[in-house]
Every structure is written in C-alpha cells, then in structure tokens.
Amino acid sequence: MNRFLERIQQKLGKLYTPIVMLLFSLLLFLIAYPSVRPKTLDVELYHVAKETIRATATVEDKEKTEEARKLAAEAVSPVFHYYPEFVKSQTSKVEVLFVTIDEINTASEKLYQEKIKEAEKNGETTMPAKPTSKEKAASLKEKLATNTNVASTFGSNLPDWSLIQLFDSDATTLKNIKATSIDIINEAMKSQISEDELTKEKQKAKDKLDFSDLSVQNQKVANLLIDNGIIPNNVLDEDATEVSRAEAKNKVQPTMILQGQVLVQEGHIVDNNTYRQIELVGLLDKKMSYQPAYGLIILLVMQAIILVFDTIQKKRSSLSEGRDMTLYGVLVVLSAIVMKSLELIQSSGASNVSMIYPAAMTPLLLTLFISRRYGIISNGFLAAYSLFIFMSDTGSGFGVVMALYYALSGMIGAIVAKTRVNKQLLFMGIWLAAFNLGFMLMINFYQNTNLLTTDVLFLLIYGVVGGLMSFVMALAIMPFIDLAFEPNAVLKMTELSNPNQPLLKRILTEAPGTYHHSIMVANLSANAVQEIGGDSVFARVACYYHDVGKLMNPMFFVENLPSGMVSPHEQLTPEQSRDMILSHVSEGVRILTEEGLPQTIIDICAQHHGTTLMRFFYIKAKEQNDAVTEEEFRYPGPKPQTKEAVVINIADSAEAAARAMSHPSLEEIENLVYGIIKSRVADGQFNESDITLKELDKIAVSIINGLNGTFHSRIKYPKLEKNNE
Template sequence: QMKLLGLLDAKPSYQMVYGLALLILAQALVLFYLGKSKKDPSVKQGHEITLYAFTMIGALLILKGLQLMQNADISNVSLLYPTALAPVLLTAFISRRYGIVSNGFLAAFSVFVFKADTGTSFSIVLALFYLLSGMMGTMITRKRIASQFWNTFIWTTLFNALFISSFILYLNMPFFTKKSLLMVAFALAGGLLSYFLAVILSPYVEVLFEENAVLTLTELENPNSPLLKELVTKAPGTYHHSLMVANLSANAVGAIGGDSLFARVACYYHDVGKLRHSLFFVENLSPGMENPHDLLTPFESKEIIFGHVSEGIKMLEEAKMPQTIIDICAQHHGTTLMKFFYIKAKELDPEVKESDFRYPGPKPQTKEAAVITIADSAEAAVRSMSNPSKKAIEEFIHQLINGRIADGQFDECDISMKELKIVEHSICEGLNGTFHSRIEYPNFKKTTDLKVTE
C-alpha cells in the first residue's frame, strides 16, 4: 500500500510544479484575451498589467507569510488573509473583470501555497472561503475606496463571518467553542484588513496610474508651488480671484457629486497665463491706475485677453502639470464671446465677425469644467457690481447659466439641467456670503472741549 501511494519512491515528484506552471500560463492567457477584448491603448494596457502583477505578487507574499505562521503552530491564522484586497484595488482602478480574475486565481494559488494540507477538508474549505470572500471585493463601485466605508465594510467583513460560519458547520465543528469563535474573529479581521490596506495603498496606486491622484493634487494645492508663488507676487488680484473661483467651484462640484478637490486645484491654475501681461487684467490694477486697454484698439486687446489661455496652456505644459488641469485651463472660457471688445470693435468696423471675438475653446468636456466656467464668470462679474444685492446676484447667475445653455457651451459635457440648477443655487449662496452688505459705521465727531463728569 505504501508503494502504491508512492511513499517508497525516492525520486522527487514535479507534478505540483507542472500544475503551478500550467496555472500561471492559464492566467497569462486570460489576461492576454482580456486586454485584447478591451482594445485599450498599449500604454494603458501596460499600466493595467503592471498594477495587476504587483497586486498579485503582494497578495501571494502575504499568503505565504500566513502559511509560514500556520506551520509554526498558529492554527487557522490563514483566515486572517485579506482576500478582498487585490479584488478591491483592481476593481477600483482598472475594472471589475480584473478583480474577478485576480480573485479566482488567488484562490487557486492558495491550494499550492497550503500544499501541506492538500487532500484535507480544510484545504478545500480554505480555497472556497478565499473565493467567496474575495468575490465580495469586486462588488464595490469605481469610486475612491475611502469614500465607500460602509459599503465596503458590509461586502468584505460581514459576509466573511457568514461564510466561515457556514464552513464551520460543514466541518461538523461545535460552533460556540474557542477555536470556532477564533476562526470567525480571524475572518472578520481579514475583511477589515482588506479595507484598511486598500485605503492605505490606494493613494500611492493613484499617483502611479491616475492624473487626479489625491497626493498629486494635495502637492499642487500647496501655495509654495512655483507657479502659485509667482502668481501671488506678480498678479495678486488674479491669485485672489482664483481662490474665490476655487471655493465656489469646489462647493458646487461637490454638491453634484463631482471631484471637488480636483475642481479646487484646477481653479488655482486656470488663469496662470495672465502672468505674461498681468497689468492688462483689471483685477491686478492698483486704485487710480489707468487701464492700459484704453490705449489699445479692441483688436489688440482681444489678442492679449485670448493670449492668457494659450500662454497658460504653455506654462502648465512646461511645468509638467497633469493633462486634466491643462484641459481646464483650455476650456474655462469655452467658445464664449468676448462681448465688451466685440461691441467696441463693431463700433469701429461694422463688418467685424462675431467668430473673431470668440475664445478658441474647446467647450467644457466635463462637469467640473462646466462648473468652473460658470464660477469664473460669475465671480468676476459680481465683483464689478456697484451694489451686489442678493436679488441682483441671483438674477445675474440665472441669466448667465441660461445664456451659456442657449449658446451651446454645455453641449459637449454630461452635466444635466437638474445639476445646473444645483450649481446655480450653490454659487449664489457662495457669492451672497462673500459680497453681502456691510454696516456703514458712523464717524465720531472730534471735539476739543470734552468734559468728564462723575
């Protein structure tokens, strides 16, 4: 019987190595066909495969560490494995398909990692537990993981307790014992570990694979960044305008479920092109200073004003800013008409074309860009009002948004009429809070014959 089982055979068996090699080959082929079916650019596919590879290697190293601990007589520690970590990360940053593939292969690899238990009921139970638990990690939505605490907690933690409880009963183990309850505790801890490790690692994964990564935006938000420092010193009025637009845009974008941090940071840089001719923009003129546009023709003024967009794009590209922020700079005026100088030019030359006084665009392509165009124009216009009452501000913002809709400025982005209504309300609230009426304090009349009486 020992001979039939191969226990007397001195030759080493490579069957398991061959099986592992075939499993790795199967994984490579699945990834190849998965990438081929998506038809993404080769660079993007390279990023996805790189993230998949690093995630799987990290997960397998954790799995091997737990296997070594279990071999050191720490029973059932394998249940502490964060099975949902790889599926959560891959689902959030690539797609749910990659999350499902990683989950299936990690469960299969666990059979090879825990080969000492091969053939036992526990080995089968462990692989099934990993498969079910990991599958829950693919149920999250493709948003920032940190913003999905309760959703992820339920999928990756509570269901773990149900799965392991079911398998404990399957193994005919008494449930209310120290060993069984410890297994449930390990399963719950593994789910929590999956979530918290995903939250900790996701900002670093974002830096490598996403332009709008939180860490990248946080760094760009720093007032000590070179472009913002230059804006503060050379164009302080523009800098203050950018701060105001950033606050208005971030609140409005957040109200419609957009990326408020990105909107805020993009606003800081949307007018950097004004650094080239800062004194040709009214917010940078000192009180009493003559407007230089009074010495220019409307056609010359137009070129300078248009230039702040094209110059801004060049400056941001030279500073190697994320393309998404460069896009906001290019789109923050859309193809709107520069009415003031167009009317002046029309007075000089009735044959002048309206198209010559429209910004080159493109029109806003995202919700964030659409909101920024509204906030930018609204803040500048309300600041110039002599008496910005609440009613005047609300009427102006309403007319501004309706005018942009009629002009087709939002035709290329997915913002809805309902969302525009929310944006209108948010920007009105923000501007009313900033440009509210102030009490005019009376001046005390100076007297020389003040008498103090008891």
C-alpha cells in the same frame, strides 16, 4: 511616478497595454510556479526524509482500500437463522423409534403365538423359542435400514446394546424412557442452540436425567436418545452471511491519498508504507507531469482575454487604458505575493494560516480607483489562482473551500460604495470581519465539526483577522496609489495648494488681483463641485492655477490694474487685445507643463474658457470691420470635458462679472449666474461633458449663495456725532 508612466505610455503607444499585460502575467506565473512545478524526489527506503513530503495529487491507495474491505468483511458477524420447528421434528423422531419398537414387539408376539398354535396343531411336544431382544433389535435395524424417512436414521445411529435394552424393557419402562427423553429434548431446544453451543446444551440436558425416576441402565439409553435428539436450531446461513460481507465491503470508502496530505515529516524514517504512498502519487516517477502548470497558463490566458474584452467594450483613451491596466497588474501581483508568503508560512507548519489572506483588498481598491468591473474580475481570478498557490499544502476538497472563501470575501470588496475607503472605516472593517466569521461558522457547521476545539477557534480568528487586514491594507496602500496613479491624488493636491508653491508665490506677487480672483473662484467652485458629488479638492487646486498664464502680461487684465490706471487695451486694436487675452490660456498650459503639474490641472487651464466668444473685443472689431467673424474671437478650447471643468468655467465668469457690478443685489446675482449658464448651454459649451440640467441648477444655487455672501450690499450705519457740550 504618474508623469513617468505617462511618458512610457507615450513612447510605447498602443503596445503599452499588451506589454503590461504580458509582464504581470509572467510575474504571476513565476510566483505560482514553485507550487505547480513537477517534483521528483530522491527518497530511499528506511532512510531519514530530508524534507516534509506532501502529496501533489489525489489518488486512491488500492492496497489500503482492499485491506480495509477485508477487515470490514471479517468484522461481519455470521448470519444465523433460528428454526423453532426443529423441536417438533426431533421429538417426532423419538416417537417414531418407540412406535417402531411397539410394532416389532407386537409383530414378534403375534408370530410367536402363531408358531405355538402351529406346533400344537402338529402335535409337536417341543414349543418354539420366543424371539429374543437381540433378534428384535436386529429386526428393528433391518426395518429402519429399508425406510427412507429421515426419522428412521435416528434409530440407526443407536448402538445395539441400547436397542436390546429397550426391547428388554416392559411397556411402562419404555413409556417412562420415551416421556423423559422427549421432555428433556423439548425443553432444551426451546432456546437457540448454535453449533458452538451444542455440546454445552447437550450436557446440560443430560444432567437433568439425574433427577429422573429412570434406573441407571435406562438413563444410559435416555442419554443416547437425548444426545441424538438435540441438534442445532440456530443454523449458519452461509448465503446471507456472504451477502452481508459483500455489503460491508461495498460500504468501505476507497482509501484516498489527498492532495496536500503529509506523507512523511522531515526527519522521520521512510518505511514501506510511506515509500509506497510516495510512489503512488508519482513523486518517484521520472516522467514528470506538467498538467498543473498548463492549468495555470490557461487561467492567465483567460484573465487576459477578459481584460481585453472589457477594454474593447469601454473604448477608453490609450492613456486611461494603460493606467488602469498598470494599476490592475500591480495590485493583483501584490495580492499574489501576499498569498505566496502565507503559503510559505503554512508549509512550514502553521496550519490554516492561509485564511488570513486579505481577499477583499484588491477588489476593493480596484473598485474605488478604476471600476467595479475590474474589482469583480480580479476577485474571480485571485480565487482561482489560490488553487495553484496552495496546491501542495491543502487537499483538493479544502482547496475548493478556501477558493470559495476568497471569492465570497473578495465580493464584499467589489460591491463597496465608490467613495473613499477612509469614509467607510467603521462599516467596512466590521462588515468584512463579520462576513468572514460567518463563512467560517457556516463551513464548520456544514462539516459537522466540534466548534469547541483549538483548530476551529484559530480558523474563526483567522477569518476575522483576514477581514480586518483587507480593510487596513487597503487604507495603507491608498495614498501610494493616489500618488503613483491618480493625477488628482489628495496628497498631491494638498502639496500644490500650499501658498509657498513657487507658482502661487509668483501669482501673489506679480499678479495679486489674479491671485485674489483665483482664490474666490476656487471657493465658489469647490462648494459647487461638492454639491454635485465631484472632486472638490481637485477643483479648488485647479482654480489656483487656472489663470497662471496671466503672469506673462499681468497688466493687460483688469483685476491687476492699480486704481486710476488706464487700461493698456485703450492703446491696442481689438485684434491685439484679443491676442493678449487669448495668450493667457496657451501660456498657462505651457507654464504648467514645464513645471510638471498633473495633466488634469493643465486640462482645466486649457478648458476653463472653452470656446466661448470674447464678446467685448468682437463687438469693437465688428464696428471697425464688418467682415470679422465670431470664430476669430473665440477661445481655442477645448470645451469643458468634466463636471469640474464646467463648474470652473461658470464660476470664473460669474466671479469676474459680479466683481464689476456695484453693490449687486441677490436678484441681480441670480440673473447674472443663470444668464451665464443659459448662454453657455445655448452655445454648446457643455456638450462634451456629462453634466445634467439638474446638476447645473445645483451649481447655480451654490455659486449664487457664494457670490451673494461676498458681494451683497451692506447697510451703511450712521456715524455717532460727538457731543459738543
């Protein structure tokens, strides 16, 4: 598939990346569109709902809000104020009454005495009549009527017979009636009496007259005094009550219909309340809203802008750029499909199953195969994208929580070390599961929910499963990405390293010396590449094929000459020898291209000599013709572009030179390897790679150790002579 993508990229050129970006943006829109498309329902009142209907937006149910506020106001208890001073004011009214009675009695007696004296003075034989109790009562009424004091109304409310009874009583009796009445009123009004309790409290007070020393007739009068004297002292405060009711109303939160809330289950009757809620969220509105779809389009455009900006900054080759964009699109679309599948399962009744989503999978894979920046971009986009996917299944509040969960969980995948995920098995699996579990606990503690419930338990399990799935799915997808997008895929390299590969079998049979040389260079290169953190598997396989061009003329290369055979170069001019040697690079590129090997291996074949000088034949040519230039005897290149190519360049020359030495010592091997590296550095052969001097030193040490282990001088053990005895 890698070669297939390369061919498409070559045909489309600069249009490839925009086309890929447009294509996967369109796929992402189509995947999410069922969740954001405007919906109108054909719902009939008092009919069975044909499907489960959820709110597509968060709106306030004003009618329910008003009902709740009314109930809250009605639930407020009336505010009463207790006035203990009412005891004194009421008893003072009784005292005023009796003081007034005493005053009238005194005034009547005085007036009567004056009339007697006047009659005696005038010699009248008939004495004036004494004022009757009825007249006194009338006088009392008249006096109280002209008095504006509140206490005066107390006596005005008493019937005439009771006043006459009081005026008929002597001073001692009046004193007893007064004292008894005041004591009973005082005792009754020490407790709080509301309007509702007034009758009951009055009766309790009147019952105490049965235990007094008053006559039956006087008890009736005292009864009236008590009845008028006891009043409510725990009075309703209407203003305070209204304030309390207003506060209760204000504390009532608006009744909201939340996005994703189930309005009616499939098979249930659509009643008045349900129908009204469906209408409130706009599902019965024929003027459909496309705003969620517009929001999705904006998100997709923002993603495209970020990717374009990143591409401009990196300034990569169009081939590399197209490969990265394709892989990004494939993984993001795959994640969107997984997300949508979970949404369909959740909408069928499996609540909170969206938490199983492997949020770290795509960021992890993109970080490993492209760059950490791509992992971060995909993580942010997919978290925002989930708001649209689960739009109709979750409330807006929970949707934000879920997006935050996806973003934080995916962040773990984006910050993973850039080594093969199978080398981080224990760390990644445990870390992702533990992080998701911690997030779920944090959210539940924040919401103050009871952890000992089935729903919370399933949420915790979903979080752990989601973390493990991120790792397991990444591990499962990696080989397919390797094969489809990575030119140096492990499986592909393993296949190419098989000795039964046709090209390797040809090299073994037609150029055995070259085959052995390639194996030696492969061992040296793989070890050295591993020392500097490169791809040792690729380096080994690339070495197997780097000299495949020698198949065209194997006998023109010294390693393939049988022992004692004269080199064909003895019969050729330096220029002819040069052309034969140079051809193994161009022929190797041609053969590998025709056989469909990965471009990276073809690049190694082209770069393994760089633009180095073919010194032996150059010197010979120079001896024959002084006009010969170095450029005529240099390899066509290009120079090594990667660290792996640098290592193979050094190992190839070092192995061939060491093989030509007779029993080289460690010091000779060291001088050889360091000499090759110094001359290549001086010649600028490594200028186009990002190799460092520190890494070159590690490479030298590794190759020296490898050559020393192969070509070191061996001790000649003496032969044991046979005993002739």
